[in-house]
Amino acid sequence: MFAVTATSFDAENPLNGLTLGEVAEPVIPEGWVLVDLRAAALNHHDLWSLKGVGLRPEQLPMILGCDGAGVDSEGNEVIVHAVIADPDAGDGDETLDPRRSLLSERFPGTLAQRIAVPRRNLIPKPASLTFEEAACLPTSWLTAYRMLFTRAGLRPGDTVLIQGAGGGVATAAIVLARAAGLRVWATSRSDEKRAKAQELGAHATFATDERLPERVDAVIETVGKATWAQSIRAARPGGVVVVSGATTGDDPSADLTQVFFLQRSVIGSTMGTRGELQRLVSMVDSTGVRPVIDSVRPLSDARSGFADMFGGDHFGKIVFSI
Ligand SMILES: NC(=O)c1ccc[n+]([C@@H]2O[C@H](COP(=O)([O-])OP(=O)(O)OC[C@H]3O[C@@H](n4cnc5c(N)ncnc54)[C@H](OP(=O)(O)O)[C@@H]3O)[C@@H](O)[C@H]2O)c1
The missing domain is CATH 3.90.180.10 (Medium-chain alcohol dehydrogenases, catalytic domain)
Incomplete structure (x- = not known):
């Protein structure tokens, strides 16, 4: 074959x-x-x-x-x-x-x-x-689903920042977060990708490293070193950064003061269970998002x-x- x-x-x-x-x-x-x-x-x-x-x-x-x-x-x-x-x-x-x-x-x-x-x-x-x-669905989309709903525990009305808007995980997170009633912010290096992210459902988009108007409940992080400093600072006090990838490198400064002083959590995530894949498939089927x-x-x-x-x-x- x-x-x-x-x-x-x-x-x-x-x-x-x-x-x-x-x-x-x-x-x-x-x-x-x-x-x-x-x-x-x-x-x-x-x-x-x-x-x-x-x-x-x-x-x-x-x-x-x-x-x-x-x-x-x-x-x-x-x-x-x-x-x-x-x-x-x-x-x-x-x-x-x-x-x-x-x-x-x-x-x-x-x-x-x-x-x-x-x-x-x-x-x-x-x-x-x-x-x-x-x-x-089985990899990027499942990973985004678990990051948003299982690991970050986001609920309708929460605000999420999604780093690297053009990526497979990131585009999935934008679509799923919007379908679930979240306020969706995304970053990208490119103006064109930021415009596309807004067409997909992001309420607001920002350049990588741009200062955000306010802090968010959770950050969806797959880019790694290039966006880590912004991700840690973007989470509200008690907020979470969920990380499942590090395309640009896995050894940024841990920024420990930023983690403990505002009591943020850094949570790892990988793929998803069979049950989560079934729920994702059902969500896509019933909401019509693709x-x-x-x-x-x-x-x-x-x-x-x-x-x-x-x-x-x-x-x-x-x-x-x-
Ligand atoms: N743990 C898991 O289960 C799991 C599952 C899936 C993926 N991953 C990991 O997650 C990462 C992303 O996967 P993917 O499939 O979504 O990859 P991808 O489609 O290649 O997306 C990567 C995104 O990262 C952003 N990026 C790349 N270089 C950058 C830089 N120098 N500065 C800022 N942003 C940069 C880009 O966004 P912009 O061009 O919009 O800026 C790009 O679209 C990979 O490392 C992958 O291995 C892990």
């Missing part, structure tokens, strides 16, 4: 290790099922993998991709939950299990014609969503999608049809 794999690591030029071509069909362990993928979406995680973050050389070649939607062997239209839990972990929060992995970390990912996954990782795809829209798609291209053009994400000019999800 055709697949997009990481075949080597390059921290400076991650596309050097990207290989497109024929690979062996998936092996299907007991309790797992085969899914014919119809669409897959790209995440920053795929670039990290090509840089050697989260993968060891002996795991190469590895099929990339966390996000996918397709049809299972019984003909059901499904969305794939990318968190592979330890089979003995029970029904608790699988994201907290230290033995859990994401697709493309230990098991082959979604940038392929077919994938094998545990049966419990399949969520029914509502008919209202296209495969391309559904494929956007993933923000930067572009859809065939999987055979995956290299150009990776290049666009590496360049950082995209707005929303880069999707591949399969």
Whole structure:
């Protein structure tokens, strides 16, 4: 089958290790099922993998991709939950299990014609969503959902600041926060992306590092070093900064005085549970909000999608049809 794999690591030029071509069909362990993928979406995680973050050389070649939607062997239209839990972990929060992995970390990912996954990782795809829209939900959108509603505990009427408005997680957070009745503020480096963020539902947008008119209940942080100082200062006394990524670096000043003096909380977040993915899918289905798609291209053009994400000019999800 055709697949997009990481075949080597390059921290400076991650596309050097990207290989497109024929690979062996998936092996299907007991309790797992085969899914014919119809669409897959790209995440920053795929670039990290090509840089050697989260993968060891002996795991190469590895099929990339966390996000996918397709049809299972019984003909059901499904969305794939990318968190592979330890089979003995029970029904608790699988994201907290230290033995859990994401697709493309230990098991082959979604940038392929077919994938094998545990049966419990399949969520029914509502008919209202296209495969391309559904494929956007399991990583960035699920991460944004958990950050806003589980980890920050935001409620209608609260104000949230979303950093790096053009990102996959950030665009999801803008749309979901607006649909949930929050006051939504977003930052971006680009005027054009700030305008697009307002079209998506942000009530106000600001340049990265611009002084905000007032403090917010929570900050959604995925940019890292470039925005951290603003994020810590933007939270109100007792407010929270929820962080799930650090695209620009993970070693900013911790700004401890800002944390303790105004009693702010810094909360980590990663992906989401199967139950959260089901609630997200239900929310998208019932509210009519849809993933923000930067572009859809065939999987055979995956290299150009990776290049666009590496360049950082995209707005929303880069999707591949399969
Ligand atoms: N923990 C998890 O479960 C999880 C899940 C999903 C993603 N993540 C992580 O979260 C991060 C974002 O992921 P994503 O898929 O949303 O990535 P993405 O689509 O590439 O978005 C990254 C955004 O960061 C902003 N940015 C980049 N460089 C910047 C700079 N120098 N200064 C200010 N802003 C900058 C950009 O926003 P503007 O261009 O609008 O300024 C960009 O759109 C990644 O590091 C990813 O690994 C983690």
